[in-house]
Amino acid sequence: MLSHITFCVFILCFYTAHYGLRTGFELEKGLNDQQLRNTDVGNCDYVDLPCTCVNRSLGAVMNCSGLELTSVPKDLPRNTAYLLLKNNSFTKITSDSFIGLKELIHLDLSYNNISSFAEGALSHLKNLTFLDITMNEFLQFKYLRNVTYGFYKTSINTLKASFLHSPKHFPSTTVVKEDLQNLWNTTLEKLYLDGNQIQLLQRNVLSSLPKTLKFLSVKGNDLGNLRIQDLTIFGILALGSLTCIDISFQCNDYKLLKQEYLINSNARQHKHNLGSTLVFDNDSEVCHAPDISLENFNLNLTQIIARHAGLSQCISKWNFGKLHLEYIDVSQNNLMKWIGPLSIGSSQSLTHVDLSDNNCHYIGPAFFRNITSIETLDLHGNMLGATLNYKSESKFEKLINLYRVNLSLNGLDFIGDNVFKTQYKLQILNISGNNLKALNISISHMPMLRNIDLSYNQIADLPTHIMHQLDQNADRFQGNVSVFLMKNPIQCTCKQLEFWKWMYSSKVVVYLSENETCKHENDSTIYMRMFRNPGVMKQYSDMCRSHVILYVSIGLVTWLLMLILVVILYAKRWELRYRWYIYRLRRKGYTPLDGSRYDYEFDAFVSYAEKDADFVKTKMITKLETEYGCHLCLHERDFRVGEKIASNIISAIHNSNKTIVVLSPEYLNSNWCKYELHMANEEEHHQDRKVVVLLVLEQVKKRDLPAEVLEHYRTNTYIELPEHEDNMDTFWDALRESIS
Template sequence: MNEISLVISLFYVVFIYLAASEEMEFYLCGNCTETSNSTDVSVTCDGELDTKSPISVNVTTLIYRKSRNNCVLRDLCDCVLRDLCFKKLEKLRIIKLSSNKLRSIPRGCFSNFSSLENLSISNNDQLGFDNLYNACFGLNKTRIKHLYASNINQVKITYPFPLNISLLLTNTSLETLHLAYNEIRMPESGAIFYLPQTLQNVSIRGNRFEPTPLFFEMGNLKSLHQLDISFQCTTRQFRSRLRRRVDFVPDSDTSNHTIDEFCNMEKSPEANVLMTLPSSLRILIATGMVSGTNCIPRLSTGTGSMLEYIDISRDGYHKWIGPINVNQSNQIKVLNLSHNQCQDINRGFFDNLVNLSSLDISFNSLGPFFKRNESKYVFQGLKSLKNLKMSYNWISQVPEDLLIQNNLLEKLDISNNGLESWNISIKHLKKLKFINCAVNKLETLPKAIRDNLDELSLSRDIILDFHHNKILCSCDNLEFINWLFTSRVSVHLSEADQCTGYNGNITNAHEYLKKECGKNRDKEWLYPVQLICILFILSVLVVVGYKKRWAIIYRWYLFRLRRKGYTPVGGSEDGYKYDAFLSFADEDRAFVDKVVEQMEKDSNVQFKLCIHYRDFTPGKYISKNIVKAVHSSRKTIVFMSRAYLKSHWCNYELRMAVTEESHMDRKAIIMIVLEEIPKAELSLEVLQYFQKNSYIAKPNNEQEMKLFWRTLKGVVAND
């Protein structure tokens, strides 16, 4: 009997032990590993269908990863959820089932996990909102705070977010809700309104939300701190598609409105968006939006707004109209406007942001804007600005007073532009710590800027990033190059930085210039002497050239004519093609025509005359025709008058005739004075000619006319 009792007792002990063991653990599909410490038990499983692992009921964190062996995940997920759901795991706080190709979740699957705080089912794109409803069912019985359900709805396109899910979450303590990349076009009525008031962080990025009145229910979330509405009207994150540019077209006719006018119109969908947000919101991320206007209109924050951080980068806002109006408790400290292809900023756009400490306008197209003088006012309202990023803007120059009102500036990034010279004043920037002007076209820095940086370096560490610029390596720039290597300022250069004017890097160029420029200093006194001698010689050449300019011009044209085979002298019996070239102003043509008729139709002696409107070669330069006419005529008859003195080409003909006399050593000019001209109106050359030579006066009566013809013909006929 004693033996039987002993066996029964042993059997009972074993039974009790096995029962207790069953209560202490359960089995889960997959190959699981467990790690623990004094407070937490963490289990990580992979997807092995043919394996089941014992899991402690005290597990606090469960992480499931997809199969390494590429098994049938649908069967695996059914297995996992069958083993996991409805277990009474009172200490389980974190469940991560992301990226496991889940297709279904039993309703109320997680409702028994009373300590559950963090649930992630993201990147199971075939779940859909029906299964999100199942997952949320019963979460009001848990301590849920963080729910991640991004990229779970690729079942239906432009699906509305269901109200019934919000109603399940209303009485929870949810703080974080991520519903990104779910093809949501709009919420059902009340779907946002009934979300829990405890929500602090919401992400709906990558959906297809439009600014409808239902979306403005977001203002009901009184505890919301961070909102991410980026990349609306785009596909989900994992489809590598380029962002589209969509121009907003209002319902009403805007054919009579400019872009600026529309940006200021109350119908602009962006105009009132800040006012609809809850006053508790501190961080707004709205990057990569593609709908709406192509400019930033006037914006205003709501009463009591606590907004500190705004990111509206990558939105295609090519013009910033503004201004951004804020309430008296303005808290906006960070503004990101990068990657917008912006080309213009209205004056006053930033003026109300007096507490802004960080501004990023990099990756725009503001180079032409900063060339304009009015751009110097763009930052004048930013009294608290500490960090300014202006890189990648195609900037070649900026106004000197651009930062004149930003006395608290600590960091300035103007790198990766086309900046050719530095002219930004920094003497008032007593808080400055860092300047990044790398990857520009700077050859040097002005001494005033170097002195300002040296002064600042006495009280704090100053960093200057100057790599990949076009540093000029010459003796004239040696002072700057020395400063780069000896200053207390920490100057960042690249080993690959090349020097303009030297075949090698900046370090080698520095050593070379120190030697070569030292040799040149011993001969510095020669340079001014050489310069003076050169200037004296050039002055003499200029004076001589000026005095002989008409002879030079005449000989040059004559030389070119001869190069082309023209040889008038000796080309006829007496060596000249014409008896006379007539030089006159068009205003005197009536009298000249009488001279032509008399001389060419004389029965006794017929003269061959050269007249510009008749005998000049069409298509040739006038100057060439004049030189040729003067040189190929025995005489040049000048009809002097006030009109003649005013004519550029008449004066040119006279100068060429004078040069011909000097060059050929013969009397070639016959001067006929058509009217009395005071000496004060005569040019110096004409006055000198009158003083040295005789002339023929225009006849006043018939008797004088006969004498005039006889005299003129005689002078022309006799060389």
């Protein structure tokens, strides 16, 4: 829980321009043994020892490491300035162990078995600036006061007193002021107290340290319950020169910690699994972790590092007050939701944020809203695929100063185009190790972009707009633009021809897995590196050119055939509809008629517009049905209820001897009327008999008549409604005769 900042790792670093605190020599990290062996020893004052001797301008360097010595060699050269005694078998240091070595500057006693250290044994070494007694686990931390007794007489700058307290032999440690008081009046700048089983700190114990102290490391102890506000209780505010305090690995097993310390105390292990199943909370904005505020820290704090700290759940509101923070690292935790917001007052000095390896699946819209100064953002090793897929407000909209972003190993299969819409200054983008099949983002607003890492994705090529913008950037940076595409299923089909041409003609440097192969259109394989050969590229281009001709030819032929098919289908559309409904009628039990008028259910089917219904119902029915005994089919009277209209029309035409078409301007404006006319014509063609009887109710200009009606006009097979009432009897007789 972040309520107590229960740190397995919590490092507060206050960086200054002189963070690399020089002691005047490179020996703080130990001399290079190979260099010692390769150096002529003839210039040393005294060499009758098993040690390696190197003479330097400021004194001799005696390397007596790894010789299984049980005591400090006697008669060492008096001008010895650097004495390396690590990895031997010392068990004690006496008051006379270093008598006569007044020029000693650098002393390394690490990795021995020292259990006894005489009080003040080093107090006479006034030039001593560096002491390392790390990995003497039988000494016990409480005897550190013996080691440092009289240190005010020395020039001590760096003291490494780590792993002095084995948990197998001694209980946990409580650090009191007396343990550190011998350091108060010294010039000490760096103090390492790692792995000493420190569990408790006396109130204001840090005030016993010298005001010159710039770096304090207490990694690998048992301070797991340390709360961030406790640092003020222990007197951290008294250390005015302090630039970095390292309280790392407070929750680690001692054996594992030693191994980590021996190999690489900063080793980072990626624990992200791209194949893991993502499980999300229903309410993404819920965060049960309490807020954190550093308003009372009146220090020149510029770095906060909480790496591998065991922090879990989520990030709530983090307020860093008036601190001039430049760097935040809370990577390798289990902070699965970032709600925020992060706040840093008005200084806007924060430039680097590392939230990698946190298994995060959700970023709140307000998380980065109050900070615009971030330049480097490392989010690799999370699960941000879902939160960056949403077509919502960009999570990074306020981060307008970003120039480096790492989104690798996040399970991304798509990145929304709006994710980087405000990153005009972006220079380096790493989205490797995801599941991207294409790069969909726009980079036209990123003139400074010069490095894209797309390796270990599923990308086959780059879109044209990406290649074009990268070319423009390469011209701007004189070719210093690169794209990493290793371990992608890059294809070399004709579809990717322009992509391959671009790769080997552009100023942009493209990195590929050249020992891998890709497939041609003909399924042949070729090593990607072969495309650097102009002959291979020409062969590839020629092959694709012939394919283009073939594809164009096939396309044209296909298009022509499709056009012919469309024309035929259009010309036969009414016949096809007719045959389709005939087929359906037969499936329902319809039996084709033999053509005799006595086989039909109706004498005529009347096709008319709704406006002409009065003529049909009051005059035609009266005459033909009442007086002449004909049986007519009218759609509103005789169509089957529940049947489709088109099906009823076909059935009526089939079951009628004739179809009377009552022609008028309204008839030609009705789609259903025209449909009935077309189906009646198809019936004529299909049954090879006269079906349509054209009754011209109102004259229509011939230019407005469709071809089907004009055909009836040309063959004179139509009946006109007479203008005079005297001719009506003749009209009805002719109509009755035409449907008989």
